[in-house]
Amino acid sequence: MRLEELQWFVTLAETEHVTVAAAELRVSQPTLSRALARFEEQAGTPLFDRVNRRLRLNAYGQIMLEHARRSIAEMQSAGDRIAALRNPDSGRVRLAFLHSLASWYVPEQLRRFRDAVPGVGFDLFQGPAHEITDRVLTGRADLAITAPRPDDCDFTWRRLYVERLCLAVPPGHRLAARTRMRLSAAAGEPFVALAEQYGLRQVTDELCAEEGLTPDIVFEATEIPTMEGLVAAGFGVAVVPVPRDDTGSAKTVHVALTNGGAKREVGLVWERDRPLSPPARRFSDFLVTAEQP
Incomplete structure (x- = not known):
């Protein structure tokens, strides 16, 4: 399989549409379709399911996509390493x-x-x-x-470096006047958190487990600024990194956590x-x- 055809396959797998992929790659649809047929012949199995004139990447195609991306990345890395050896700077x-x-x-x-x-x-x-x-x-x-x-x-x-964590609360909250606290002081509060697969959420869950807390998570965000915004709006409290002087939200209060595990590497x-x-x-x-x- 040529590197060019690997790149074509990746684009086709990401778009799942011959017309869109051909336009993005700047090749004709028949050329792309013939390349896909050759690709599937070499693989020994269809890599897409044909559904109502659309393509759907199947389980075989998912495996091929993983290895195609890795192969392309390795070739790009080889080119980068050769260029760097010729000029390390x-x-x-x-x-x-x-x-x-x-x-x-x-x-x-x-x-x-x-x-x-x-x-x-x-x-x-x-x-x-x-x-x-x-x-x-x-x-x-x-x-x-x-x-x-x-x-x-x-x-x-x-x-x-090690980043300390704190509890973000709305102004006027019952905990807002504190300078330091254990997370257990937030028992019974609604929490805003990141989704379960996020690293900060895993640290937060571990902190809560150590304190015997089962937090009532009212919203799962995908970014910390969203968490801060919802805390400011009164939706709940949140475990966040101690803000930098120039990046912290002025609409929330940050209370230092004294738990030994209130940090992330x-x-x-x-x-x-x-x-x-x-x-x-x-x-x-x-x-x-x-x-x-």
Whole structure:
């Protein structure tokens, strides 16, 4: 299978529509259809179910999509590594990072690194922990800045810093006048939280379990600013990272949590068995040795 046809298959699998995929790839529909037929012949089975003139990726196609993405990523990585060997101060780093680090930590580290090594470029992706670690495992990202530490043994982990957690409450709330508290003081309060697959939610659940709390979660958000906004609107309280001086919401009050586990480790991960390209290695060394917040 040619690399070009692998790329065509990935686009077709993502769009599940020959016309849309052909337009995106700038090839004719008959050319794409013939390529798909060859692809399925080599695979030995249909990769799509045909439903009302539409394509639906089937279980065989899902397996092929996973490996096609990995193959494309490996070839791109090979090209990047060759380019970097020819010029160690150039090349690109594919970096994934948490939403909650997008407003301060990641931009600041990128600025400082690019001041020192201006020839290295970045392809950036922000998202929740489960998505960015998946991008590393499938070869779509070289490095990820995430929290908490993944359980998967396929990763190499380097801790960058520890982030303290606090309880966000609305102004005028019964807990708003406190400066410090254990999470148990919020017993009986409605909670706003992230969805279960998010790293911060897992830390929150562990804190609640240690305190013997079964929180009444009234809303599951996908980003911390949404949580803060709903807390400000009086929907409930939320466990969030202690805000930076310039990023905290003025509409919520943040009360420090004294629980020993009220923290999350922010760290850098990459796939254990995939060598980092020279620019990715240089950036990872920079982050690990940089002065941390």
